[in-house]
Amino acid sequence: MINRGGTRTVRVRAPGKINVFLKVGAVMDDGYHDVATAYQAVSLYEDVHASPASDFSVEFAGHIDTSGLETDGSNLAIKAARLLARRTGYREGVHLLIEKNVPIAGGMGGGSADAAATLLACDTLWGTDVGREELLTLASELGADVPFAFLGGTAIGTGRGDQLSPALAKGQFHWLLVLSEQGLSTPAVYRELDLHRERHAQDIFPARGQPVVDTDVLQALRAGDPHMLAESLHNDLQAPSLHLHPGLARVLEVGEANGALAGLVSGSGPTVAFLAADIDSALELQIALSAARYHVVRVTGPVAGARVIGE
Incomplete structure (x- = not known):
């Protein structure tokens, strides 16, 4: 207080x-x-x-x-x-x-x-x-x-x-966030997901009524291994987000070409999150993304939830 x-x-x-x-x-x-x-x-x-x-x-x-x-x-x-x-x-x-x-x-x-x-x-x-x-x-x-x-x-x-x-999550993960000036409406992204699934009904498996988190993700988090986690990153909302905001595809290309272990759209987007191997790799990637004129923020996780703090 x-x-x-x-x-x-x-x-x-x-x-x-x-x-x-x-x-x-x-x-x-x-x-x-x-x-x-x-x-x-x-x-x-x-x-x-x-x-x-x-x-x-x-x-x-x-x-x-x-x-x-x-x-x-x-x-x-x-x-x-x-x-x-x-x-x-x-x-x-x-x-x-x-x-x-x-x-x-x-x-x-x-x-x-x-x-x-x-x-x-x-x-x-x-x-x-x-x-x-x-x-x-x-x-x-x-x-x-x-x-x-x-x-x-x-x-x-x-x-x-x-x-x-x-x-359970061991250690600390290093992320680079590329922020966008243009936001995306979550309901609009979900509607686009439904349309995407209708358009590609012959090419993709039907969505499960009750989806589950892959065990590979849980193992990667428990191990605190960014390389394992990079192979497990997944977002069903990424395709509809890219359809509504095509410029995000270029952001993903630039990040992965400059040392990111992997990148994905966060949630309904349009923020793009890149996973780095360690702090040195994160700093190098931050420099590369900034040089490409992206608004980039370097963060770590996991961190604590809501808490009272001093001034």
Whole structure:
């Protein structure tokens, strides 16, 4: 907790994520898909500052253009704060200042990180003390990626991605993220996946109703071996993302031609994640991608989930 001009403020940090593996099941009657994914939280963070207020409001800071983000009740962080207030009977509000670093609509769960951080920040600020398990339950009501942003680390997600089980991950993995100025709508990418499967129905196996994470991925994570993991990276949403954003194919070519063990689109994209063998390889790849005029960020994983931090 900090004190600015007599106002008590709580600051919580939550990480963005990479889906190192993502299988998507067939579209169901309700239009949704079950997934099987391996999440890894990485060192690109959202910071949420929560301070007392009579109503609910949010503003943004940081180098990312947030002009297109909603600041009304449709904002996921506001939804998180109001959900906690309703569940606990808290009768005041909160002002949220969110320092954004995770790309917007970038397939890295930035909005989910905001929501997870807001739950913890408000619970701490208000003294509602609902406990970790109840916060996780609330997180699952807000979106598929929110529980993982709360937990962090490495985990397997099934169902809509919110049914989590921790995965053992040894050591540290080095990633290079190529960020895009143009975001992609997650629903649009899933619609394109369904169309892609219809167009290529004669050429690809039908999607499983309940997909599973390949054992090779779990073994690679347990071993902490980036070479093993590189051979196991997979994302069913990559093909539709490339169809909607053709320039990503060139990004993948440049990264893999300059020493990346492998690259893939993260989640629904358009962020492209490259896995490097070690810190030296990561630095060399960062230089090459920057020289190609890409906006690149070097991160590591796994990292912790939402947590209260000092100033």
